[in-house]
Amino acid sequence: MNAGIKNTYDVVVIGGGLAGLSAAVECVSAGRSVLLVEQKPHFGGRTYSFRHAETGDDVDNGQHLMMGCYFATLNYLKKIGAEKKIEVQKNLSILFRRENNQQFRLSAALLPSPLHILIGLLKLKSLSIVNRLKLLRVGAAIMFANPENNSRLHALTVAQWLNSLYQPEENKKYLWNIIAIGTLNDSPEKISAALFVKVLKRVFFWRRIHSSMVIPKFGLSPVLIDPAVKFIREHRGDIVSSVGAEKITFQNTFVSEILLKTGERIVPKTVICTVPYFDIPKVFSPEQIALIPQLHNLDKFHSPPIVTIHLWFNKHFVPEKFASLMDSPLHWVFNKTKIYDASQEGLMYLAVVVSGAFELVPQTKEEITALVHKELIRFYPEAADAEILHSLIIKEKRATFSPMVGMEYIRPSHATSISNLFLAGDWTNTKLPATIEGAIQSGVDCAALVLQKLSDEK
Numbered sequence: 001m002n003a004g005i006k007n008t009y010d011v012v013v014i015g016g017g018l019a020g021l022s023a024a025v026e027c028v029s030a031g032r033s034v035l036l037v038e039q040k041p042h043f044g045g046r047t048y049s050f051r052h053a054e055t056g057d058d059v060d061n062g063q064h065l066m067m068g069c070y071f072a073t074l075n076y077l078k079k080i081g082a083e084k085k086i087e088v089q090k091n092l093s094i095l096f097r098r099e100n101n102q103q104f105r106l107s108a109a110l111l112p113s114p115l116h117i118l119i120g121l122l123k124l125k126s127l128s129i130v131n132r133l134k135l136l137r138v139g140a141a142i143m144f145a146n147p148e149n150n151s152r153l154h155a156l157t158v159a160q161w162l163n164s165l166y167q168p169e170e171n172k173k174y175l176w177n178i179i180a181i182g183t184l185n186d187s188p189e190k191i192s193a194a195l196f197v198k199v200l201k202r203v204f205f206w207r208r209i210h211s212s213m214v215i216p217k218f219g220l221s222p223v224l225i226d227p228a229v230k231f232i233r234e235h236r237g238d239i240v241s242s243v244g245a246e247k248i249t250f251q252n253t254f255v256s257e258i259l260l261k262t263g264e265r266i267v268p269k270t271v272i273c274t275v276p277y278f279d280i281p282k283v284f285s286p287e288q289i290a291l292i293p294q295l296h297n298l299d300k301f302h303s304p305p306i307v308t309i310h311l312w313f314n315k316h317f318v319p320e321k322f323a324s325l326m327d328s329p330l331h332w333v334f335n336k337t338k339i340y341d342a343s344q345e346g347l348m349y350l351a352v353v354v355s356g357a358f359e360l361v362p363q364t365k366e367e368i369t370a371l372v373h374k375e376l377i378r379f380y381p382e383a384a385d386a387e388i389l390h391s392l393i394i395k396e397k398r399a400t401f402s403p404m405v406g407m408e409y410i411r412p413s414h415a416t417s418i419s420n421l422f423l424a425g426d427w428t429n430t431k432l433p434a435t436i437e438g439a440i441q442s443g444v445d446c447a448a449l450v451l452q453k454l455s456d457e458k
Contacts, residue, residue, distance in 0.1 A: 005238055008267040009035045011450055012258055014245050014283060015274035017045020018436060019424040021228040022076050022443030023272050023450075028235035029079065030451050035268075036232065037260065039244030042221075043229055045276075046396060047436060049219030054390050055312055055347060058219025062308050062396050063334050063351045064436055065182075065322070069202040069210035072441040080227040089212035091116070092203075095323040096126055096174070099378040108211055114139065116208045126174050126326070137165045138176070142200050148431070153194040157405055158184075161193035178324055181331065184433050185355045186304045186402040195403045195433055215321065215339060224436070245283055250291065255421050269457075270450045274424040274443065277301045278398060294412035294423060301407075301427060303398035307357035309372050312390040316348040317382035330375050331355055347389060352376075357395075365393050400434035401427045414446045420453070422446045 011027045013020045016038030024036045042048050049060045066073055068088060077083045092108035104126035109119035121135050147153055153161065158180045162172055177188050183199050184191045203211045216223040232239050247259040248271075258266045275283055277298050289295045318335045325333060336342075336349040352372050354360055360368055369391050376383040401407070411429040414422050424446040425439060432438035 005035065005240070005264050005266070006033070007265070008269070009033045009238075010269045010454055011035070011272060011447075012037070012266055012268040012270070013272045013274060014258075015045065015425075016040070016043040016239070016241065017274060017425070018047055018224065018439040019426065019443040019446075020045075020272070020274035021225065021232070022072070022440040023274065023424055023447045024232050024237055024239070024443075025076065025079060025228055026444055026447030027450065028232050028237040030447075032451065032454065034232065034237040035266065036237065036239040037243045037245065038239075038241045039261075041242045042225075043239075043241060044221055044225040045439075046399065047220050047439075048225055049221040052310075052390070052392065055349065057312075057336065057340070057342075057349050058222065059310055059392060059394075060220045060308070060351065061394050062306050062399065063332070063353045064216070064220065065332075066214035066216075066436055067203065067210070068212040068214060069206055070214065070435075070437040072444050073437050074214075076228075076440050076444075077224070080231045082223055082227040085216065085218055085223045085227075087215045087217055088209070089214075091208065092120065092211040092213065094213070095320050096178075096326055097323045097379050098126070098326050101379070101381060108208060111208070113208050113210075114143070114205045117204045117211060121175075124175070127170055131168050131170050134167060134171060135175070138162070138167065138200075139204065141165055142197055142204055145197050145201070147194045147197040147201065150194065150197075153197055154192065154408060155405065156193040158188035158191050158193050158196045161196070162188070174326055178326075178331075181355050182324075183435070184403055185306060185400045186404070187356060190402060190404050192403050192405050192408060194408060198431070199433060217339065217341070248284060248288070250288060250418060253291075253417060253419050255418060268420070270420045270422065270453060272422045272424055272443075272446050272450060274446075276398070276425060277401065277427045278303070292416050292418060292421075294416045297410040297412075300410055301401045302404070303401050304356045305358060305361050305395060305397045306399035307354045307360045307368070307396070308394045309352040309354075309368060310390075310392040310394070311350045311352065311369070311372065311388050312347045313350070313383075313386040314347060314389055315382070315386035316344055317376075317380045317386055318348065318350060325375070325379055328375050328379070329354065329359070330372060333376070333379075348386075350376075355399075361395055361397060365391065368393055403433060414442065414449055422449055 010032040013036040096104045108116040249257040332353040334351040424442040426434040
């Protein structure tokens with residue numbers, strides 16, 4: 001039994017990932033009584049970090065980059081008092097590497113939007129001058145597109161849309177596909193052009209600061225998770241881990257009771273369920289799912305894997321904080337030693353990320369580590385003289401749902417046919433990719449609906 005848990009709450013949040021935490025933060029901020037339950041021993045869901053025993057470094061389960069257009073995330077960080085734990089670039093700057101230390105940088109100009117990105121793209125020397133000019137076709141298409149209501153965009157894949165704009169293979173391979181895979185975590189031949197255009201519209205045509213990269217200066221838990229847990233508790237919210245929902249009872253179209261696995265019975269006024277789509281059957285019975293049309297398409301969701309390879313070297317050979325690797329099975333390299341502003345006299349800690357990593361999942365740790373070291377030598381020749389002292393591989397087999405063509409029509413709304421039950425999570429109809437921003441925005445939107453319902457029932 002959990003001491004201090006009450007019998008009734010205004011809001012019960014099931015799931016302690018970013019969606020659940022952000023929803024709970026909003027509800028306790030409004031003075032509502034909140035219980036947040038998480039079945040795992042840690043909070044954060046698929047976004048968390050832990051201490052590496054051998055080195056003492058914070059290790060993220062998956063490396064995340066954010067952007068200045070992550071409005072819900074930045075507001076969340078400010079509310080929980082963690083805004084100083086991130087670094088926001090003054091201007092967008094991304095380093096692209098080819099083998100043998102060849103470097104190209106995409107940098108935004110000190111000009112108003114969209115000129116800041118336009119000039120940056122026209123100066124991107126990894127593309128020929130002729131192909132750089134062809135990028136303008138994409139810019140014009142984005143400027144006049146309405147990705148929300150454009151049925152053509154919703155019917156096209158990213159690859160088909162880029163072909164319709166006569167983008168050469170060089171442009172796709174060395175720019176557009178990198179952005180698409182990095183933000184949507186699947187092949188451009190599968191994912192929706194509408195969601196891709198929405199991402200590009202935010203980056204290209206909003207304020208200059210909105211295209212800047214946002215980098216956590218610490219592990220994901222100290223930045224995004226721990227301050228939220230503290231905030232909820234300080235605002236008299238109850239929050240428990242290693243506790244799942246054993247049974248949820250419906251009375252007609254109303255959640256009347258929640259039985260926790262520890263035996264407590266809770267009578268909620270409202271419930272926010274934030275578990276991933278693949279865990280919904282663990283929370284609701286088949287009969288209950290049949291009563292909720294918003295949950296009738298769970299079998300249509302698919303999640304590509306992300307593999308993160310954490311390596312500690314005895315020598316420093318990566319000078320930048322992060323870089324995109326071109327013509328490589330590896331996608332991004334993050335120099336965590338520099339990001340954490342740690343001493344250069346110790347080990348160099350790298351996190352190497354591969355999205356849509358279907359080929360890596362069945363491979364052994366030894367095979368993956370050997371591949372990564374071999375690739376790093378191609379891009380950083382000094383890596384040949386560096387020894388791997390520690391390694392850790394994290395395979396997030398169901399990292400984010402794939403936003404394939406047509407998925408926008410079946411992502412569930414936050415409100416459900418059960419009057420006091422709401423859904424949140426990056427897979428719900430946030431109209432955003434399955435990112436940190438999407439998860440937090442879903443929690444904020446759900447909380448707004450819940451608070452309105454509670455207010456109307458006074």
